[in-house]
Amino acid sequence: MSAATATLGTTSLWDKVRTYSPPPRFLPLIVTIALFAGMFGAGSVRYENFGDPQVFLSLMINNAHLIVLAVGMTFVILTGGIDLSVGSVVAMSTMILAKTLEKGWSLPVAIVTVLLIATLLGTVMGLLIHYFDIQPFIATLAGLFLARGVAYLISIESIPIANETFMKWAYEPITLWSTYWIRWSVVVALIAVAVAAYVLAFTRFGRTVYAIGGNESSAMLMGLRVGVVKVGVYAVSGFCAGLGGLLFALNTPSGNSLHAVGMELDAIAAAVIGGILLTGGRGYVVGALVGVLVLGVIQTFIIFDGTLTSWWTRIAIGVLLLVFVVIQRLMTRRQT
Amino acid sequence: MTTTHEERPVTTTTQNAGGVPAAQTPEPVIEMRDISITFGNVRALDGVSLRLLPGEVHALMGENGAGKSTLIKALTGVYTIDSGTIVVGGEEHQFSTPAAAQAAGISTVYQEVNLVPNLTVAENMLLGREPRFLGGINVRAMNRRAAATLERLGLDIDPRSMLGDHPIAIQQLVAIARAVDVEARVVILDEPTSSLDADEVEKLFEVMRRLRADGVAIVFVSHFLDQIYEIADRMTILRNGRLVEERMVADTTQLQLVQLMIGRELEALERLDRAATHQVTTTEPVLKAVGLSRKGSLEATDLCLYDGEVVGVAGLLGSGRTELARLLFGADTADNGTLEIRSARRRLRSPRHAIDRKVAFSSEDRKAEGVIADLTVADNMLLALQASRGWLRPIPQATRNRLVADYIEALDIRPADPNALMRNLSGGNQQKVLLARWLITEPELLILDEPTRGIDIGAKAQIQAKVAELAGKGMSVVFISAELEEVLRLSDRLVVMRDRRKIDERRNHDVTVSDVLEIIAGQGDAAGSRTEEETSRD
Amino acid sequence: MTDTLTPPAAERAARPGPGARILASPLLWPVVALLLLVVINTLALAFDFAGRGETSFFLNVRIQDGHLYGNIIDIARNSAPVLLVALGMTLIIATRGIDLSVGAIAAIAGAVACTRLVGAADEGAVTAAIMACTWALAVCVLLGLWNGFLVAVLGIQPILATLVLMVAGRGLAMLVTDGQITTVHNDTFSDLATGFVLGLPVASLIAVGMVVVAAVLTRRTALGMLIEAVGINPEASRLAGVRARTIIWTVYVFGAFCAGLAGLIIAANTNSVNANSLGLWIELDAILAVVIGGTALTGGRFSLAGTLVGALFITTLARTIPNVGIPSEANYLFKAVVVVAVCLLQSPRARAALRVRRRPVPKGAHS
Incomplete structure (x- = not known):
């Protein structure tokens, strides 16, 4: 403890940089960032054009919806919970959006409706979990079935989205510099990450999320509003799933009940790979972002390679997941 | 002192x-x-x-x-x-x-630190009443306020550091700092020192x-x-x-x-005529522990246990009496020291090893570490025996029925229904079932940690009588209890623990409760009355 | 008891009359729900046919082409895969675990069997079918060992440990089939799903056979008792010398084996394997069946009979929905409702809310 006070005044900036060692809590995040950089670097060396910044930007564009899902999942996992419903909620959201637009609702109203319904579903799951002690796994499993069912109920067929404004958002490129561009979905996703990072780090809600994940009964004894926050994280996750659905529709402009099957697994995998401890309390939302990028870079790798088939993606994700799960286990074992 | x-x-x-x-x-x-x-x-x-x-x-x-x-x-x-x-x-x-x-x-600090390890010291002190700025937490102001409180208490802790990175002692002090910051008039410290050096x-x-x-x-x-x-x-x-x-x-x-x-509570218990009647024969010990220790729970302790002898362990809560029992059984693993069972060196890495060597242990925490509440009395009784046989060799139905019926009768378990759920039994009857669980394995060494706590007086007397009877038949018994009368009445030899150490060991010749109290209080004429070879090495 | 006039409350509760025993049975509600579905079906079908001037009875079973034929035979046959997976899941859940990877394991089993069949010297031969299935099941046992290793030895939370294989498993299945939808032509193999023995569907016989195996395995040996002991109180079990590791390992292997059988039946049903869709979400259906059957997700006491009823319930539900004129895709909605209803019925909080509110008495009060 005295080391911190000794560094004042006399030590130069260079000394600080030279002797800097990251706190252990950043280690998983740093490992993931290094992993991403390494994979991206390896790809650049191995394949032509892999190192082109547009490849990275496309990675963001293609996975914008997943980034938002992973952000929501981060909130839930940080409290020690899990949300299996997000993939289905994405499908339901695309369906609601497509159907309402088809019925001639105005775009803003349709969007608000989607976000409200998704948030409401999340809130209900949160209430079941907190007030009736139903395990998060099973409560969100019900949510999974419900959202998928609602999607099917709206229509079994795929509904195209033909709203002009929406299409403009979907396809209008935002030029960053020279020929490099992104789409609006990336902007939304990055804003979501930024807002989530601020909320988690600098608000009572966010710190309570960490406190619950660290030790729920302690958080209760500390007088924190555990109930509100526990319900709140599922509402946040629901909202993010709805938003993710909207972004998904930007990439694939249609409503379809078969969209995003198993996407909850990708979101959970991204969070785990991003260094967020599934037992709760540890990890950063930036980790979830990097986790998504790692998943994306695997995909890009396989596309660029050409000889590798698409199913290697899943196997590679599985292996990565295994590695991180084992590392997490070793970390928690050391601490206890 | x-x-x-x-x-x-x-x-x-x-x-x-x-x-x-x-x-x-x-x-x-x-x-x-x-x-x-x-x-x-x-x-x-x-x-x-x-x-x-x-x-x-x-x-x-x-x-x-x-x-x-x-x-x-x-x-x-x-x-x-x-x-x-x-x-x-x-x-x-x-x-x-x-x-x-x-x-x-009124603020409380509990034995287990009720703070969150993954937040900073300042957050742990102030979360819930942190200074705010535009809806967000004003981290600077929070750290400043935390630093001021820590300084007032003379604590040199960086408020920005993670709580979990500090040793338990510091965490405990932070918990107190949190309590104090609420302008507390009363601070309750519930066993804050149990894990501190x-x-x-x-x-x-x-x-x-x-x-x-x-x-x-x-x-x-x-x-x-x-x-x-x-x-x-x-x-x-x-x-x-x-x-x-x-x-x-x-x-x-x-x-x-x-x-x-x-x-001293006068109890209408039948007098058990066995104190000190037993003489240690010169046989090899059932179990011999030398320098057995575990960080934070027991300091190096020597102990010998012999056939047909009841060794009573006396000491206050937290004296190391339970910790000793757990190490002897392998429920916790020892950091140092050696254990010989029937003269063979053994490392007990799990209870299984001990059970295979005919050692049995009934925990003081009946509910968390003994009873399988949703299983029947019969299943609870047969669990240890079945576990040692492995699941592929079920106990034959006839044997099962006989064993269960025998022990229900021998220990007078009520209701006398083998299919009653364990959760529906009273504490005393649950304890008898757990005793039966171990007796069925026919152990040579039986370690009983507070077997009579919180049970009615009738069951208590029955369990005491059973212990005496078992020792009479040649079993070696370690009997741990907070009640000194009980320990004295039953044991042939007495081990006294204090502050995680064995401070005394003597034959139970007319030892009185006040003798033991004096030893525990640290005023006994310790040097004179210790027994020969097994005195603790302090 | 010596004093027979005033038996203690516990004993009185243990010997209720037959009526009370039925009412207290944990199987009561699942069975009632299942019967309700049957009644709905019967009525819906009767109305439907009556509208067309015909008569039909849902429960009718007749003999056609030398085997039994009818709605309930269909349900029995269709429920086989879910029942198999749920069977393994019941034992896993009883040890406080969960296995998310069973769907992927089923896909791998189907993939292995079909590729072995296609690669066999004589694709249509009986021996080829037997060899292919043996290979597939052997692979499943290996996968079960893997899951068990992660859970029992490395001590990883079951949900995470099995997530690994859930994510990677379908990729592995694709690897086996080379990404193709592999079609096979082997009568013995397709008999697994569509064949009949003694007038009864083979798939059901296999599933029921496994239920019997599981029942014998758990109730005739000590496995069931030890599983429950570990699930109810792991620490007390450890102190009683129970080898939790072996037991946990055993149930994961059994679960994977059952999932493999389910995968074979599903593949045989279409005579093909699509690694992407075979057994998709069957793990969720299986968990649902277990929960409906009254085995708590928190582990401990389990009921194989309950799981049987649960699996039948899910299959019947899937059949009921189109029968009453709702699009079959709405099935998911009903499942969601069932999950929530069952969980609320099991939740002490919800039950307490249903009764008159009383201040809860804190338990375990000692210094």
């Missing part, structure tokens, strides 16, 4: 109080009068009173089940009281939640002295008598949910204190 009396800063409050605490004392910060609490059929507190004066350290003393925790929880609003009054600053209060108690200036305890005491000087009333619970004598001014002693006495620490010898805590 001798030096501590001079060191203790003498506040005016305690000096004025002198030997007659009632009349001239200042207005109590809190007064609890005639508090009673009942859980189901159990009377956890029965008309207990507690007075806390400003600027004192008040020790709350009592053995397991005395009602200390219940009393604290009644004060802090965790439990609601059935009858009695709580007067805070002259007004009657009834706290329904911990938050309400906190608002009235001497330096850390000293640091904690330093903080406590500062708080006392500021006029805060501190309730202090600790199982270490020396600590009580070093820091506490007054104490309230509880036993079996009743108030025994309120006393000045300075006017009470350790011997008196231990007597008050353990008490």
Whole structure:
């Protein structure tokens, strides 16, 4: 403890940089960032054009919806919970959006409706979990079935989205510099990450999320509003799933009940790979972002390679997941 | 211990109080009068009173089940009281939640640090009332305020560091800092020292002295008598949910204190004619432990156990009696020391190893570590035997029925229904089933940790008689109990524990309860009466 | 008891009359729900046919082409895969675990069997079918060992440990089939799903056979008792010398084996394997069946009979929905409702809310 006070005044900036060692809590995040950089670097060396910044930007564009899902999942996992419903909620959201637009609702109203319904579903799951002690796994499993069912109920067929404004958002490129561009979905996703990072780090809600994940009964004894926050994280996750659905529709402009099957697994995998401890309390939302990028870079790798088939993606994700799960286990074992 | 009396800063409050605490004392910060609490059929507190004066350290003393925790929880609003009054600053209060108690200036620090390891020290101190700026937390202001509080307590802790990166002792101090930051008038410290080393305890005491000087009333619970004598001014002693006495620490010898805590309750139990009748034969020991230790739970301890002998282990809660038993059984693994069972060196890495060597252990925590509540009496009885046979070799139905019926009858288990669910049995009957579980494995060494705690008197007598009978048949038994009479009545040899060490071991020749009390209090003529070869090496 | 006039409450409760025993049975509600579905079906079908001037009875079973034929025979046959997976899941859940990877394992089993068949010298031969299935099941056992290793040895939370294989498993299945939808032509193999023995569907016979195996395995040996002991109180079990590791390992292997059988039946049903969709979400259906059957997700006591009823319930539900004129895709909605209803019925909080509110008495009060 005295080391911190000794560094004042006399030590130069260079000394600080030279002797800097990251706190252990950043280690998983740093490992993931290094992993991403390494994979991206390896790809650049191995394949032509892999190192082109547009490849990275496309990675963001293609996975914008997943980034938002992973952000929501981060909130839930940080409290020690899990949300299996997000993939289905994405499908339901695309369906609601497509159907309402088809019925001639105005775009803003349709969007608000989607976000409200998704948030409401999340809130209900949160209430079941907190007030009736139903395990998060099973409560969100019900949510999974419900959202998928609602999607099917709206229509079994795929509904195209033909709203002009929406299409403009979907396809209008935002030029960053020279020929490099992104789409609006990336902007939304990055804003979501930024807002989530601020909320988690600098608000009572966010710190309570960490406190619950660290030790729920302690958080209760500390007088924190555990109930509100526990319900709140599922509402946040629901909202993010709805938003993710909207972004998904930007990439694939249609409503379809078969969209995003198993996407909850990708979101959970991204969070785990991003260094967020599934037992709760540890990890950063930036980790979830990097986790998504790692998943994306695997995909890009396989596309660029050409000889590798698409199913290697899943196997590679599985292996990565295994590695991180084992590392997490070793970390928690050391601490206890 | 001798030096501590001079060191203790003498506040005016305690000096004025002198030997007659009632009349001239200042207005109590809190007064609890005639508090009673009942859980189901159990009377956890029965008309207990507690007075806390400003600027004192008040020790709350009592053995397991005395009602200390219940009393604290009644004060802090965790439990609601059935009858009695709580007067805070002259007004009657009834706290329904911990938050309400906190608002009235009563803060609690529990044995397990009830903070969150993955937040910073400052956040742990201030979360829930942190300074804010535009809806967000003002981290700078929060760190500043935390630093100020830490400095006031003389603690050199970086408020920005993660709580979990600090040792438990520091975390404990942070918990106190959190309690103090609420402008607490009363701070309750429930066994804060149980996992601290001497330096850390000293640091904690330093903080406590500062708080006392500021006029805060501190309730202090600790199982270490020396600590009580070093820091506490007054104490309230509880036993079996009743108030025994309120006393000045300075006017009470350790011997008196231990007597008050353990008490002597006349029990209409049949006298067991076996104390000291047994002579150790010259055979090899069933079990021989040399220098057995485990960090934070037991210091190096030697012990020999022989066939047909009951070894009683006496000592207060937290003295290391349970920890010793767990190491002998492999429920915890020892850091150091050797264990020989029937003269063969063994490393007990799990209970299985011990069971395979014919050692059996019944835990003091019946509910968490013994009973399988949703299984039947028969399944509970046969669990250990079945586990050692493996699942592929089920116990034949006929054997099963016979064993269960035999033990239900032999131990008089009620209801005498093998298919009754364990959860529906009374504590005494559950304990008998657990005893049966181990007897069925035909152990050579049986370790019983508080087998008679919290059970009715009839069952108690039956279990005691059974233990005597088993030893008579040649089994080696280790009998641990908080009740000294019981230990003395049953054991051939006596081991006394204190502060995680074996402090004495002797044959049970006319040893009286007061002898043991003296040993525990550290006043026994230890040197003279220790037995020959097995004296502890201190 | 010596004093027979006033037996203690516990004993009185243990010997209720037959009526009370039925009412207290944990199987009561699942069975009632299942019967309710049957009634709904019967009525819906009767109305439907009556509208067309015909008569039909849902429960009718007749003999056609030398085997039994009818709605309930269909349900029995269709429920086989879910029942198999749920069977393994019951034992896993009883040890406080969960296995998310069973769907992926089923896909791998189907993939292995079909590729072995296609690669066999004589694709249509009986021996080829037997060899292919043996290979597939052997692979499943290996996968079960893997899951068990992660859970029992490394001590990883079951949900995470099996997530690994859930994510990677379908990729592995694709690897086996080379990403193709592999079609096979082997009568013995397709008999697994569509064949009949003694007039009864083979798939059901296999599933029921496994239920019997599981029942014998758990109730005739000590496995069931030890599983429950570990699930109810792991620490007390450890102190009693129970080898939790072996037991946990055993149930994961059994679960994977059952999932493999389910995968074979599903593949045989279409005579093909699509690694992407075979057994998709069957783990969720299986968990649902277990929960409906009254085995708590928190582990401990389990009921194989309950799981049987649960699996039948899910299959019947899937059949009921189109029968009453709702699009079959709405099935998911009903499942969601069932999950929530069952969980609320099991939740002490919800039950307490249903009764008159009383202040809860804190338990375990000792210093």
